[in-house]
Amino acid sequence: MSDIDLIAIIGPTASGKTSLATALAYDLDSEIISGDSRQVYRGMDIGTGKDLEDYVVEGRQIPYHLIDIVEPGYKYNVFEYQRDFLKAYEDICRRGKLPILCGGTGMYVESVLKGYRLLPVPENPALRERLSGKSLDELTAILSTYKKLHNSTDVDTVKRAVRAIEIEEYYRQTPVQEREFPHLKSLIIGVSIDRDLRRKKISERLRERLDAGMVEEVRGLLDRGIAPEDLIYYGLEYKYLTLYVTGQMTHAEMVHDLEIAIHQFAKRQMTWFRGMERRGFNIHWIDACLPLADKLEQIKTLLAAGR
Numbered sequence: 001m002s003d004i005d006l007i008a009i010i011g012p013t014a015s016g017k018t019s020l021a022t023a024l025a026y027d028l029d030s031e032i033i034s035g036d037s038r039q040v041y042r043g044m045d046i047g048t049g050k051d052l053e054d055y056v057v058e059g060r061q062i063p064y065h066l067i068d069i070v071e072p073g074y075k076y077n078v079f080e081y082q083r084d085f086l087k088a089y090e091d092i093c094r095r096g097k098l099p100i101l102c103g104g105t106g107m108y109v110e111s112v113l114k115g116y117r118l119l120p121v122p123e124n125p126a127l128r129e130r131l132s133g134k135s136l137d138e139l140t141a142i143l144s145t146y147k148k149l150h151n152s153t154d155v156d157t158v159k160r161a162v163r164a165i166e167i168e169e170y171y172r173q174t175p176v177q178e179r180e181f182p183h184l185k186s187l188i189i190g191v192s193i194d195r196d197l198r199r200k201k202i203s204e205r206l207r208e209r210l211d212a213g214m215v216e217e218v219r220g221l222l223d224r225g226i227a228p229e230d231l232i233y234y235g236l237e238y239k240y241l242t243l244y245v246t247g248q249m250t251h252a253e254m255v256h257d258l259e260i261a262i263h264q265f266a267k268r269q270m271t272w273f274r275g276m277e278r279r280g281f282n283i284h285w286i287d288a289c290l291p292l293a294d295k296l297e298q299i300k301t302l303l304a305a306g307r
Contacts, residue, residue, distance in 0.1 A: 002306045005184045006089070007299070008101040010035070010109055010273060011191030012266040014201035015288050018054045020191060021102035023292055024299060026057040028100075031092045033085060034066040035103020035112075038234055040076050042068045043221060046214040047237035049205075065092075072221055073230045075163075078111050079120050085112045086181070101186075106272030113188070113281065115181030121170045131162050139165065146172065159233050185306075188281060189299055190273060193288035202262050209237075210255070218245050236261055 007024070011017040025032050032055070034040075038048040045052070055062045065088035070076050085101075089112075092099040103109055110116075131139065139161035146168035193201075218241040221231060231242040237258060244254035277283055284302055286295050 002303050003185060004098070004187045004303055004306060005182075006099050006101055006113075006186045007303065008035070008109060008113060008186050008188045009191065010102075010106075010188065010283070011104060011288070012193065012198060012269040012273075013049070013104055013262065014198055014205055014266065015191040015193040017102055017104065017191045018051055020189075020286075020292070020295055021100050022054050022057050022062045024296060025062045025100050026060060027296060027300070028098055030097050030100050031063040031065065033088045033092070033099055033101045034064060035101050035105055035109045036067075037076070037078075037081070037105040037108055038236075038238075039067045039103075040069050040081075041072045041074070041234075042070070043224075044072055044217070044234070044238070046209050046212055046217050047241065049209070072224075073226045075233070077120075078107055081108050082111050082116075082181070089182075104269050106269060106276065110272075110276055110279075110281075112181075113184065113186050115183070121167045124166050124169065127166055127169060128162060131165065134158075136161055143168065157232055157235050157239055159229070160235055187299075187302055188283045189302075190283040190285045191288050192285040197289070198266055199263055202266060203259060206255070206259055206262060215241055215245065218242055222246075236265060 007030075009017050009021045009024070021032055024030070036048065038044060039050050041048065050067060052067075055064055066081070066084055069084065085108075089099050101109065101112070131142075134142075136158050139158060143161060143164050146165075214237060218231065218238065222228060222242070222245060228242050228246050231238045240249065240254045240258040240261065243249045244251060249257070273283065284298075286298055290298075
């Protein structure tokens, strides 16, 4: 009998981690907790890659948590994620099931695997004033000087960069300790995908999502009264699609720049996961190209061994 408390399946975008997690949940009669910082928003479906059809396996709906829990326009954060993760985790455990954490937001995943004691970070008007007028490149350079307790993988807007620096500066002055958080013995599975294949899948998936109505999704959010700057704040798809819909980019410019941004995002995700290994996390990497049955067998072998 394994003494593992949680299985975490991580990997860069387009690595196939969601389909692996749902197949595993089907086999183990388990439930999934999302570890994605943008899938928490209702109505932001195509752009965040929720792929909810993956949660139906062999005709059975796989229960999921922390997807579609807040309204778009809200600025959800890792402190709230820790709180909501614990509620979902305890709920699943009460029903005698082994929770599966699946996601690519490194800080969200690490915050619950390590149990960092995070605090809500207030705005710092003086700091914001000092940073005003700086470019994204300049802000990114400043951010790189910190220990990066903030989720920096998806910082691709000026507002997000300023907020990231604000968070880092707060924690520099208020050192983070481990919090009252259950000590989880986690089996961490990383889905490893060749760089060229990852790039190919990212490009294919971007075009599929554009064909599926990603532009229309953003238009609909704007029509609902979500401010353009709030959508741009979320970065990646919502940044570039909003700039296109509001006439600040051509369609060709949007597709080109967004494709580059997603490739850069995937690279930053892998940098974060490699950093987790340096910080003492034992990640078992599984080749994304293996047949699904082989991947599941590897995970179940590790689980039985209590690795």
